[in-house]
Amino acid sequence: xxxxxxxxxxxxxxxxxxxxxxxxxxxxxxxxxxxxxxxxxxxxxxxxxxxxxxxxxxxxxxxxxxxxxxxxxxxxxxxxxxxxxxxxxxxxxxxxxxxxxxxxxxxxxxxxxxxxxxxxxxxxxxxxxxxxxxxxxxxxxxxxxxxxxxxxxxxxxxxxxxxxxxxxxxxxxxxxxxxxxxxxxxxxxxxxxxxxxxxxxxxxxxxxxxxxxxxxxxxxxxxxxxxxxxxx
Amino acid sequence: xxxxxxxxxxxxxxxxxxxxxxxxxxxxxxxxxxxxxxxxxxxxxxxxxxxxxxxxxxxxxxxxxxxxxxxxxxxxxxxxxxxxxxxxxxxxxxxxxxxxxxxxxxxxxxxxxxxxxxxxxxxxxxxxxxxxxxxxxxxxxxxxxxxxxxxxxxxxxxxxxxxxxxxxxxxxxxxxxxxxxxxxxxxxxxxxxxxxxxxxxxxxxxxxxxxxxxxxxxxxxxxxxxxxxxxxxxxxxxxxxxxxxxxxxxxxxxxxxxxxxxxxxxxxxxxxxxxxxxxxxxxxxxxx
Numbered sequence: 001x002x003x004x005x006x007x008x009x010x011x012x013x014x015x016x017x018x019x020x021x022x023x024x025x026x027x028x029x030x031x032x033x034x035x036x037x038x039x040x041x042x043x044x045x046x047x048x049x050x051x052x053x054x055x056x057x058x059x060x061x062x063x064x065x066x067x068x069x070x071x072x073x074x075x076x077x078x079x080x081x082x083x084x085x086x087x088x089x090x091x092x093x094x095x096x097x098x099x100x101x102x103x104x105x106x107x108x109x110x111x112x113x114x115x116x117x118x119x120x121x122x123x124x125x126x127x128x129x130x131x132x133x134x135x136x137x138x139x140x141x142x143x144x145x146x147x148x149x150x151x152x153x154x155x156x157x158x159x160x161x162x163x164x165x166x167x168x169x170x171x172x173x174x175x176x177x178x179x180x181x182x183x184x185x186x187x188x189x190x191x192x193x194x195x196x197x198x199x200x201x202x203x204x205x206x207x208x209x210x211x212x213x214x215x216x217x218x219x220x221x222x223x224x225x226x227x228x229x230x231x232x
Numbered sequence: 233x234x235x236x237x238x239x240x241x242x243x244x245x246x247x248x249x250x251x252x253x254x255x256x257x258x259x260x261x262x263x264x265x266x267x268x269x270x271x272x273x274x275x276x277x278x279x280x281x282x283x284x285x286x287x288x289x290x291x292x293x294x295x296x297x298x299x300x301x302x303x304x305x306x307x308x309x310x311x312x313x314x315x316x317x318x319x320x321x322x323x324x325x326x327x328x329x330x331x332x333x334x335x336x337x338x339x340x341x342x343x344x345x346x347x348x349x350x351x352x353x354x355x356x357x358x359x360x361x362x363x364x365x366x367x368x369x370x371x372x373x374x375x376x377x378x379x380x381x382x383x384x385x386x387x388x389x390x391x392x393x394x395x396x397x398x399x400x401x402x403x404x405x406x407x408x409x410x411x412x413x414x415x416x417x418x419x420x421x422x423x424x425x426x427x428x429x430x431x432x433x434x435x436x437x438x439x440x441x442x443x444x445x446x447x448x449x450x451x452x453x454x455x456x457x458x459x460x461x462x463x464x465x466x467x468x469x470x471x472x473x474x475x476x477x478x479x480x481x482x483x484x485x486x487x488x489x490x491x492x493x494x495x496x497x498x499x500x501x502x503x504x505x506x507x508x509x510x511x512x513x514x515x516x517x518x519x520x
Contacts, residue, residue: 043333044256055360062361068429072422075367079374080415115368119375126345128256128337180334181296182303189303218412226419 015063021056042179043128050131054114057138061107069232073223074100074108074115081116085124089203093120094165095211096219097141102152103223106145113137129176136172140165155216162212166204170197236278236505240451241352242359247454248274248347250462251499252340255333260474261325262492264332270499271339277506279346289338293331300327306477326476343502351443370425374418381417385410457501464494 029045029052066074077100084092093116101109117133144151144161151158174193175185182189194201226232237244251274255267275281300323302314307322348356350372357365389410468491472484 044253047256048253058361058364062363065435066363068426068434069423071363071367072370072426072429073419075370076374076418076422078367078371079378080418082371082375083378111364111367115364115371119368119371122345122350127341181299182330219415222412222416222419226423230423232423 018056018059018063021052021059026052042184046176046179047128047131050135054131054134054138057110057114057142061111064107066105066107067232069230070104070108073104073226073232074111077104077108077112078116078119081112082120082123085116085120090207090210091204092207092211092215093117093137094140094169094204094208095162095215097137098144098151098158098162098165098208098212099216099219099223101141101145102148102158103220103227104145106142106148109141109145110138111141113139113141129173129180132173132176136169140169152220158216159209159212162208163205166206166208167201170194170201170204173197234450235509236502237347239454239505240445240447241348241355242447243451243454243458244347244352245344245356247458247498247501248340248344250458251495252337252344254462254465254495254498255336255340258469259329259333259476260469260472261329261332263469263495264329264336266492266496266499268332268336268339270496270503271336271343273500273503274343275339275346277503278343281342285342289335292338293335296331296334297324297327300324300330308478322476322478322480325480329476352445355443355445378414378418382410382414385413385417454501454505458498461494461498461501465491465498467491468494 026049029048077096081093081096081100084096093113097109097113097116100112104112114134114137117137118130121127121130121133144165147161151161171194174190174197177193177197178185178189251267251270255264255271258264258267301311301319304323304326305318305320307320307326309321310318311321311324312319354365354369354372357368389406394406394409468487468489472488472491473482475481
């Protein structure tokens with residue numbers, strides 16, 4: 001039987017980690033990669049930094065009690081997003097993450113993005129790229145949550161955010177592609193990767209646009225109705 | 233009978249992640265060859281690999297070996313000139329090392345995914361962060377539930393005569409209606425679940441986990457062995473330096489051998505455990 005308490009030593013360790021991670025561990029890793037390893041360890045360092053960054057956000061969410069109702073709604077949205085990733089070519093992952101973030105808050109958006117990347121990779125293949133996907137989708141959700149007010153007021157802005165986040169996601173994953181295949185980072189290779197991934201970038205942007213257009217209103221209605229009905 | 237995957241998830245994760253991380257940090261060909269061998273053995277004994285997966289790994293390996301000397305012209309020893317640019321020995325060797333690293337990491341992650349099933353991962357997560365792991369486990373449960381309920385709604389709609397696949401527009405509208413009903417149902421149901429959790433004092437007490445993963449002496453042994461061997465590996469390799477450019481140069485000492493041996497132990501641990509249990513299993517089995 002494992003005892004999991006939200007108080008006591010574990011909580012204090014988590015609180016400490018919140019400061020240790022961004023101010024000590026991650027800078028130390030970057031410094032280590034520059035001084036000791038030269039330019040050879042991009043893959044491992046970037047993997048560790050992405051994993052630690054995801055951990056940092058999760059610890060932040062852990063400390064902020066979201067409440068049981070919101071957590072269950074996040075779980076449902078995550079499951080829908082995982083299912084959505086099975087649609088060929090047009091993936092509603094980003095759109096659903098953004099919708100969840102708009103109506104349930106920034107932290108929920110991060111959770112939906114990051115956890116659906118983790119869960120769907122059980123079907124699509126887990127690998128060193130998992131932390132990268134978790135981080136990029138999670139951040140798209142987080143930023144959407146912080147911008148929820150203007151995004152909800154102006155539909156055009158929301159659609160623009162969808163297109164932009166598709167492009168940004170693709171560009172972040174291109175960084176990963178370059179590091180994964182060449183072991184180091186160079187702008188020439190990055191440009192080549194970005195150009196060769198252009199069809200995918202367009203596909204991401206278009207599918208975000210389409211899914212935000214199609215799903216945005218109905219999902220918004222349902223989520224705000226639930227929020228109003230149960231007072232979340 | 234205790235197979236590798238039956239050990240406590242903490243011990244197993246420590247072993248596999250240590251093996252994969254050392255491989256990701258190293259450009260030493262000996263370490264990478266050991267990592268590749270260990271990864272292949274681990275994924276053969278723990279994961280169900282198809283022929284296609286091995287062919288993909290082989291293809292990736294060959295492609296990476298070929299690509300590096302074409303794009304990278306560093307290195308002093310020119311093998312031959314292709315399209316007015318030199319193909320060097322050093323770049324080829326670097327390509328082999330990089331390919332070994334990527335393919336070995338791929339194999340280790342494959343074995344990791346096979347051994348670390350979702351309940352084990354939840355066990356690990358629940359120690360790091362109970363709330364997030366709760367969301368994760370609920371989402372995992374919801375995925376098959378969505379499919380079940382989709383079928384239920386579809387049957388009900390069909391019985392009502394509302395859902396016909398006569399023409400395309402009708403079908404799309406029917407599917408959208410089912411989807412809408414499904415989402416509403418799941419969300420409402422989620423709130424009810426949450427209320428039920430609150431009524432049972434969720435969050436006020438310690439959480440227990442469904443799957444019991446005991447932490448016994450053998451788990452402690454695997455965990456201790458993994459961390460000890462990883463530390464030995466790092467200590468042994470700290471003095472070495474393997475440079476590919478401009479010429480292959482290598483500085484190592486007698487300590488490096490200890491690092492190599494320790495890393496071999498770390499990588500072969502899954503295979504050794506599986507082999508030992510196989511021998512024991514066959515020894516216990518009656519031959520008559």
